[in-house]
Amino acid sequence: MSSTVFDLVIRNARVATATDVFCSDIGVKDGKVVQLGAGLNQGREEIDACGRVVTPGGVDAHCHLDQPMQAPVRMADDFDTGTRSAACGGTTTVIPFAAQAKGQSLRAAVEDYRQRAEGRAHVDYAFHMIVSDPTPTVLNEELPALIAEGFTSFKAYMTYDDLKLNDGQILDLLDVAREHGAMAMLHAENAECIEWLTRRLERAGKTAPRFHAHSRPMLVEREATHRAIALAELVDVPILIVHVSGHEAVEQIRWAHGHGLKVYAETCPQYLFLTAEDLGIDDSYHGARCVCSPPPRDKANQEMIWNGLSDGLFTVFSSDHAPFNFDSPEGKKPNGEEMPFRHIPNGIPGLETRMALLYSEGVLGGRISLNRFVELTATNPAKAYGLHPRKGTIAIGSDADLVIWDERDLVLNNAMLHHAVDYTPYEGMQLRAWPATTISRGQVIWNGKSFLPARGRGQLLSCGAPTLMPHPVNTPVFLRPFSTESLSQELS
Ligand code: URP
Numbered sequence: 388m389s390s391t392v393f394d395l396v397i398r399n400a401r402v403a404t405a406t407d408v409f410c411s412d413i414g415v416k417d418g419k420v421v422q423l424g425a426g427l428n429q430g431r432e433e434i435d436a437c438g439r440v441v442t443p444g445g446v447d448a449h450c451h452l453d454q455p456m457q458a459p460v461r462m463a464d465d466f467d468t469g470t471r472s473a474a475c476g477g478t479t480t481v482i483p484f485a486a487q488a489k490g491q492s493l494r495a496a497v498e499d500y501r502q503r504a505e506g507r508a509h510v511d512y513a514f515h516m517i518v519s520d521p522t523p524t525v526l527n528e529e530l531p532a533l534i535a536e537g538f539t540s541f542k543a544y545m546t547y548d549d550l551k552l553n554d555g556q557i558l559d560l561l562d563v564a565r566e567h568g569a570m571a572m573l574h575a576e577n578a579e580c581i582e583w584l585t586r587r588l589e590r591a592g593k594t595a596p597r598f599h600a601h602s603r604p605m606l607v608e609r610e611a612t613h614r615a616i617a618l619a620e621l622v623d624v625p626i627l628i629v630h631v632s633g634h635e636a637v638e639q640i641r642w643a644h645g646h647g648l649k650v651y652a653e654t655c656p657q658y659l660f661l662t663a664e665d666l667g668i669d670d671s672y673h674g675a676r677c678v679c680s681p682p683p684r685d686k687a688n689q690e691m692i693w694n695g696l697s698d699g700l701f702t703v704f705s706s707d708h709a710p711f712n713f714d715s716p717e718g719k720k721p722n723g724e725e726m727p728f729r730h731i732p733n734g735i736p737g738l739e740t741r742m743a744l745l746y747s748e749g750v751l752g753g754r755i756s757l758n759r760f761v762e763l764t765a766t767n768p769a770k771a772y773g774l775h776p777r778k779g780t781i782a783i784g785s786d787a788d789l790v791i792w793d794e795r796d797l798v799l800n801n802a803m804l805h806h807a808v809d810y811t812p813y814e815g816m817q818l819r820a821w822p823a824t825t826i827s828r829g830q831v832i833w834n835g836k837s838f839l840p841a842r843g844r845g846q847l848l849s850c851g852a853p854t855l856m857p858h859p860v861n862t863p864v865f866l867r868p869f870s871t872e873s874l875s876q877e878l879s
Pocket residue numbers: 451574630678679680681707709733734735
C-alpha cells in the first residue's frame with residue numbers, strides 16, 4: 388500500500404467514528420477510503436483538515452423527496468434540489484420513500500420513484516417503500532421480490548386517510564418483514580382519536596394551525612406506539628418507531644427495551660428545537676410552517692428527547708424532511724388559501740440543517756459525545772437499513788463519504804440553504820458549527836462556500852439486511868406473562 392497513488396488525501400484529520408476519535412490522514416482511491424495513518428503519500432488532490440473533526444457523511448434515513456401528493460399539493464424538493472441541500476449540510480446518503488397509492492402495485496410505485504431519481508441525485512440514495520395497500524399480491528409476491536432486490540425496508544402508517552393500515556394489515560406486513568428479513572418502520576398515531584378530536588375542534592371553530600397540536604396530543608402517539616410494540620411482539624420481529632416526539636412514547640419504548648423486545652426508535656430535530664408554540668400562540672397562519680406529525684411538544688419533552696439521545700434509547704436521528712413551500716398554492720396554502728389545519732400539508736424541511744443542529748447543540752453543547760453523534764447520524768441509520776459498512780463509517784473499504792467540520796458561530800437563515808423551500812423553521816437560530824467540506828465517494832461537492840454540482844452522480848444503493856445489534860436490555864427485566872417465542876412456534 389506504501390506505493391499507492393491516492394486520488395485524494397485529507398491531512399491532519401481528527402477522525403471520529405461511532406467508537407473512536409483519532410488523528411490520521413485519510414487516503415482515498417476510486418471513491419473508497421483505502422488507507423488511514425500518519426504521513427501518507429502525496430495525493431493527486433490534497434486537503435489539509437488542520438486538526439478539524441472529520442465524520443462520516445450523514446445518512447438521512449427519513450426524508451421525503453418528490454413524493455407524489457394529491458393535487459394541488461406538491462413537494463418543493465426533488466432529487467436534484469433535495470440532494471444538493473443534503474450535501475451542503477453534510478449528508479451524503481438519503482433514504483426517501485417510494486410510496487404506494489391505494490390500488491397501485493408496489494412494484495409500479497418503486498419503478499415510478501426510480502425514474503424520478505434517475506440522473507438527478509448529487510449524492511447516493513436508497514429507497515424505503517411505503518405500503519398503503521397490502522393486497523395478497525403485495526404480501527406474497529411484490530414485497531418479497533422487492534426485498535430480495537435490495538429494497539429492504541418499508542414504512543407502515545397508523546394514521547392519514549390515504550395511507551393508514553388497520554392492525555390486521557400491519558400484522559400481515561410484519562410477518563413478511565420477519566420472513567424476509569426487512570426492517571418495518573411504523574408511524575405511530577391513533578387515527579380514530581385524531582379524527583374524533585379534529586371534528587370536535589372544527590365544530591368549535593378551532594381550525595387555526597395551532598389546533599393541529601390539539602388534535603394530536605401525546606396520548607394518541609403513546610397508544611399507537613404501545614400497539615405497534617405489541618403487534619411486533621406478537622409476530623416476534625424487530626420494528627423501528629419513527630419520529631418519536633416526547634416522553635409518553637419514550638416510556639413505551641423504554642418498557643419494550645425492559646422486556647427485551649427489539650424496538651428501535653428514531654427522533655428528529657423538530658422535537659429538540661421546536662415546541663407547539665411554534666404552531667402559533669394566536670390564530671395567525673404563520674404557524675402552518677411548523678405543522679408536522681406528530682407535532683412538536685414542549686420544553687420538558689424536548690429534555691426527554693435529549694435524554695433518549697444521550698442514554699442510548701434512540702437508534703437514529705433523521706430529518707423527516709417534508710418540503711412544502713409556505714407561501715404557495717402547492718404547499719401550506721393549498722389553492723392559495725389559508726386552510727383549516729386538517730388540510731395543511733404535514734411536514735417541515737430539515738435535510739440541510741439536521742447535522743449542524745445536532746453537532747452544535749448536542750456535541751458542542753455537551754449533551755452527547757462525538758461518537759454518539761456519528762452513531763445517530765450515520766452509523767446506525769446505515770446499519771438499520773443494510774448499508775453498513777459501505778456507508779456510515781470511516782474505515783478501509785468504506786465509501787469516502789466524509790464531512791470536515793468548521794466549528795464557528797453562525798446564524799441560520801433560509802437564504803444560506805440550498806433546498807427549494809421558502810422557509811426554515813430554524814430561522815435566526817445561533818449555530819456553532821457547519822460543514823466546511825462535504826465529500827461524496829471521494830469527490831468534494833461542498834467547499835463551505837459553494838455547492839459543486841454533481842447531478843446524476845448519485846447512485847441508487849441496493850440495501851442488505853439490517854445489521855443493528857439488539858438494544859441492550861435495561862434493568863429491571865420485567866416478567867412477561869407469556870412467551871411470544873412459544874406463540875410463534877405454535878403458529879409455525
Ligand atoms: O408531518 C410529517 N411528519 N410529514 C411527513 C410524513 C410522515 O409522516 O413522516
